[in-house]
Amino acid sequence: MSRKHDDIFNDVLNGLDENETREDGAGRAQTRFLKRSTAMSEQVAGGRQEKVLRLVDPASCVMWEGHNRAYELLTPENCADLIEGMKAQGQQEFPAIVRRLRPAGQDDGPEFEVICGARRHFTVSWLRANNYPQFRYLIEERELTDEEAFRLADIENRDRKDISDFERARDYARAIEAYYGGQQKLMAERLKVSTGFLSRFLQLARLDPEIVAAFPSIRDIKEIHARQLRPLMADKAARAAILAEARKIAATKPRQAAPAVLSRLRAVGQMAGEPAPCKPGERVIKHGEGNVRVRRKGGTVSFEFAETLSDNALRMAFESYLRDRKVG
Template sequence: MALGNKGFAGLVIGGGEGAPETRRPPRTGFLGARENRLAELSSGAMMTRVHEAVDPDTCRIWQGHNRDYEALNEQACSDLIDSLRAQGRQEVPAIVRRVTGDPKIRFEVICGARRHWSVSWLRRHHFPDFKFIVEPRELTDEEAFCLADLENRSRKDLSDYERATDYARAVERYYDGSQQRMAERLQVTKSWLSRYLELAKLPPEVLACFGSPHVIGITHAASLAPRLSHPRDRAQLMEAAAELAAEQMARKERGGTPLAPAQVVSRLLAAKPDPLAKAPPAEKIVDEEGRVILTARWDSRSGLLVAIPKTRLKDAAIVGMALDRYLSGLGATDDKRTEDVRTPKPRPGKRVQKAGGPR
């Protein structure tokens, strides 16, 4: 029997030590849930957070937030608006910091700009009592940046451009310009971070070629970066960008569809640099005796290349004068550029000798 012999004997004689203890039924409902929660909190298996339901007008977006709040609209937030309306409440709280010194603003939003925008929209459209649920935290700016990045890194509704501009601000504000330190803090590779920083460096003229900066991906920036890093290639690409931006504006004014990002990149890369544009000829600069002081050559990839013979390294003053004269004459005519670097003027035949055209 389940009670055993001693238990059975106890029942027969009406009690005693062998009588089984009456088992109480388990707690259910509110009391059971309360006991379970208290046990989890005491064991450290659960952490409690304080949430507050507030008016979104008492919150502002943190200036370091990684989302472009001004770009949000009903279409961009339609999925979240529908979810909030169906649930009748906001399920996931926004992370905020308390604000002091401003009687109208209580919090600034660290994570949850779309939630803030959507709740604000619902309050203006037939749901005036809808509350914005927030979770206040105490965070430094750098901690707030890391938290926002961690929450939004996997979100598809955050554009590459928004991430790129956020990283570009953060690397200067929090990491003294060190990409290595920032990559270690975010636990990403330096090359991964560099691709976003390249996107953030695209000049405004290039950004204007796209229908919106938010459609530009890191792969587009990676394709354009090599051409933008060299002076002559960059000049030609910027000319093409100006024409393309005007074309995109005309399309927009006519109500047409802008060119896709891949088409824009293809058009910009198709712009070929002029090999003779602004490329001064290579030159040997000599002294009165015809001895070479230095050789200067303009390279389309590396820029200005200067070679100084070992025998002239001791003539620092003369070499410096020759280099100054060459640099000041880059935009001048050949006659001005070929004057000798010493005074009085050299004898005939001892002026700067051409070493060939540009390569």
């Protein structure tokens, strides 16, 4: 190719790619021109979708009211991985998905609502307030219905460990009424999940508020916790005992860790509810506050009861055992 032709290619491509230098030569120029031509052809034919990203002040964005993450629970500690990652990269690598709230140029209220990217929003906001004012929030604006926004947020966060089961369950419970008319099968089809998976999370969302309050944070409540408590809550006496214990735990300082909370709730429920069938050498002494299981093994007798059982209830159970032993 002649020098004149080389100059024509460079003139056409001038400014199209700031990362390329003019010293690339005719061969590189032709390659760049062909890549650009192919990209434009794909876009016209519908085989390529261009995304427009922009950097904004995070203060111009608010969380969508249907967002599945509890933004108020985000802290520098539970976002530390993202904070350190952005510091190392010097920027936010992946854009948040937002919807526009008001036309550009108007100054009445926030400009965007965040569909996906709450932790990124918190992190950029925190960095800007803590000696890194150069950081800006990277966003991709989309037009989405509320149902589409819900599904997009669910897909992005479904496998993430930094969003809790209870946050997801609460989101599902809101969405099934708002978008699917209460129909679990329809919602499961739209989310591409099994009805069993969806049912377990909806059960978690229905966990009694007093039980929820017993845990140190909603981020500590897991789907399996509701699954283990549900059979016990079906028994009237066990339910009353569990709720009473939950109130005691909630009033205790410092707060107990989630495994200890679950253990206490299950223990009182098992003691107060209809007892499991006795094995040989066992008997159950029933009491309104909770049951006492008596186990005999060889020449040894042991009593099994909830730690929270009152002295009076335990005394009555022991007296019942003594009366029965006297009779033989």
